[in-house]
Amino acid sequence: MKKNSYISAMDKTALNDKQKDKLKDLYNAVNNPTEEKIMSIEKKRIRRKPLAVLAASLALLIGFGTFSLVLPNKSNNENSFVLKVNAAELKEGKAVLADTSAFGFAVSEGDDNLDYYSIDFPVKYEGDNIKSVTYSINKGCFELYRFSDSNEKKSSKDQELDTKAENEENIEYSIPDECDGISNSEYAKVDSSYDKTKKFTVGYDDQKNSERYIYITGDSKHLTTNESDEVKKAFYGDVAIEKEKAAFDKLLGNLIITSTINFNDGTTKTQNIKIGTKIVDYKEATTDEIPPEKRGSTLSFTFEIV
Amino acid sequence: MFIQSKENYNQVVEEFSNMIYRIAYQNLSNTTDAEDIVQEVFLSLLKSGKRDFSDKEHLKAWLIKVTINKCINFRKSFWVQKTVPLEEQVISYTDEEKTVMDEVMKLPSDYRNIIYLYYYEGYTIKEIAEILGKKQNTINSKLQRGRKKLRAELEKGEPCYEEKQLHKCNG
Numbered sequence: 001m002k003k004n005s006y007i008s009a010m011d012k013t014a015l016n017d018k019q020k021d022k023l024k025d026l027y028n029a030v031n032n033p034t035e036e037k038i039m040s041i042e043k044k045r046i047r048r049k050p051l052a053v054l055a056a057s058l059a060l061l062i063g064f065g066t067f068s069l070v071l072p073n074k075s076n077n078e079n080s081f082v083l084k085v086n087a088a089e090l091k092e093g094k095a096v097l098a099d100t101s102a103f104g105f106a107v108s109e110g111d112d113n114l115d116y117y118s119i120d121f122p123v124k125y126e127g128d129n130i131k132s133v134t135y136s137i138n139k140g141c142f143e144l145y146r147f148s149d150s151n152e153k154k155s156s157k158d159q160e161l162d163t164k165a166e167n168e169e170n171i172e173y174s175i176p177d178e179c180d181g182i183s184n185s186e187y188a189k190v191d192s193s194y195d196k197t198k199k200f201t202v203g204y205d206d207q208k209n210s211e212r213y214i215y216i217t218g219d220s221k222h223l224t225t226n227e228s229d230e231v232k233k234a235f236y237g238d239v240a241i242e243k244e245k246a247a248f249d250k251l252l253g254n255l256i257i258t259s260t261i262n263f264n265d266g267t268t269k270t271q272n273i274k275i276g277t278k279i280v281d282y283k284e285a286t287t288d289e290i291p292p293e294k295r296g297s298t299l300s301f302t303f304e305i306v
Numbered sequence: 307m308f309i310q311s312k313e314n315y316n317q318v319v320e321e322f323s324n325m326i327y328r329i330a331y332q333n334l335s336n337t338t339d340a341e342d343i344v345q346e347v348f349l350s351l352l353k354s355g356k357r358d359f360s361d362k363e364h365l366k367a368w369l370i371k372v373t374i375n376k377c378i379n380f381r382k383s384f385w386v387q388k389t390v391p392l393e394e395q396v397i398s399y400t401d402e403e404k405t406v407m408d409e410v411m412k413l414p415s416d417y418r419n420i421i422y423l424y425y426y427e428g429y430t431i432k433e434i435a436e437i438l439g440k441k442q443n444t445i446n447s448k449l450q451r452g453r454k455k456l457r458a459e460l461e462k463g464e465p466c467y468e469e470k471q472l473h474k475c476n477g
Contacts, residue, residue, distance in 0.1 A: 003425060005400075005402045005403045005405070005406045006403075006406045006407075006410065006421075006425055006426070007425065007426060008400075008403055009397075009399050009403035009404075009406055009407045010328055010422070010426045012397055012398065012399060012403070013324075013327065013328045013331050013397055014324045014327065014328070015323050015324055015327050015341070015344065019323075019341060019344075020319055020320065020323055022345075023319045023323055023344065023345065023348050024312075024315070024316050024319050026345065026348050026349060026352060027312045027315045027316070027352060028312075030349065030352040030353060031352075116443045116447075118447055118450075143447075217447075
């Protein structure tokens with residue numbers, strides 16, 4: 001499966017001559033409306049069968065009922081939790097490497113000359129009696145993505161901006177990049193296809209949702225001009241990896257994520273996770289296949305309880 | 307550049323109707339609906355009267371924007387939400403093409419548009435940002451996320467692009 005397959009699939013996704021001729025006829029239809037009737041979209045559609053909706057609803061109800069019956073009773077267990085970064089357990093005082101795949105981290109320069117970073121957040125809690133976990137961040141923000149057509153709900157912000165689509169010249173169907181304007185108390189809608197937030201809560205079982213991706217994002221706004229220049233040189237120039245690490249460290253600053261584990265009995269536990277960097281061997285940093293020319297040292301990101 | 311004659315208009319149909327159809331199909335996952343969008347876009351073009359496009363690229367960018375907006379509006383419409391299309395033309399993809407298309411179709415629609423404009427139309431991230439009226443960083447990160455979701459399949463063998471990605475571009 002390669003890029004070429006996408007190109008050839010797109011080549012095949014084309015109109016035939018008959019359809020093109022119909023489009024050409026539109027010219028006369030518009031300039032002389034009596035000459036040609038334009039088929040309305042509605043004629044090509046039929047109403048959905050309500051029975052199918054009812055059946056789907058019933059299936060959901062039955063599924064939910066079954067699921068409820070087999071839920072384990074955790075009330076006898078004591079509260080416990082373990083923090084995991086990918087599969088690795090995170091213990092106090094020991095930094096764990098993020099399993100940084102080829103796309104685990106990116107920096108890019110915006111039109112505003114600022115540098116933006118984006119880091120995978122492959123963190124989850126395991127344990128007993130955990131109801132949910134609330135994460136908050138001291139700088140930058142979280143980006144929440146949900147990749148699923150069936151759940152492709154727009155966040156409230158998207159819907160608000162969507163209304164602008166009425167004006168064909170003014171396309172706005174996404175929300176801005178910056179974390180600015182997001183208050184510390186603002187919660188994301190974790191079921192939306194995209195959202196940005198300083199704080200969000202995820203249900204214990206929902207942590208395993210493979211359709212959701214969480215990233216930490218931020219920018220270089222806090223840097224001085226000189227620091228910013230150094231960062232740019234390190235990111236976009238050919239510099240030693242030590243300089244690159246120093247640039248990332250400067251950009252991230254003291255980036256701390258606070259997680260609050262909410263137990264079923266109403267009690268909570270709090271942990272602070274620091275995001276850092278470390279120079280490591282490629283083999284150590286990623287589970288991805290490593291091309292021969294990429295052997296040697298690289299920079300990876302670390303999660304550490306502080 | 308005006309749409310001033312039937313010949314002129316026919317030329318635009320020949321040149322851009324497939325592009326509009328592809329964008330619409332990627333947005334709506336349905337050939338019948340995509341055909342309707344193509345028709346709607348050309349109607350808008352004809353009804354726009356003496357709209358002056360500075361050149362072909364300007365016209366192309368306008369058509370892309372209008373197509374995407376039509377798709378957004380189409381998906382939102384009550385009628386579409388309550389109905390299903392009567393007939394669906396099947397595109398004869400090979401197994402490999404179908405696998406790629408299935409993966410692409412699982413992405414949110416704005417990701418699909420960026421993937422299409424980048425890989426098929428060959429636009430740069432800067433150009434896509436200009437066409438869609440978004441920041442380069444937004445396009446960059448969405449392209450990146452989209453590719454991640456596509457399990458890095460589409461860009462196999464591709465050179466690094468503008469952004470710097472650890473392990474991929476950093477040697």
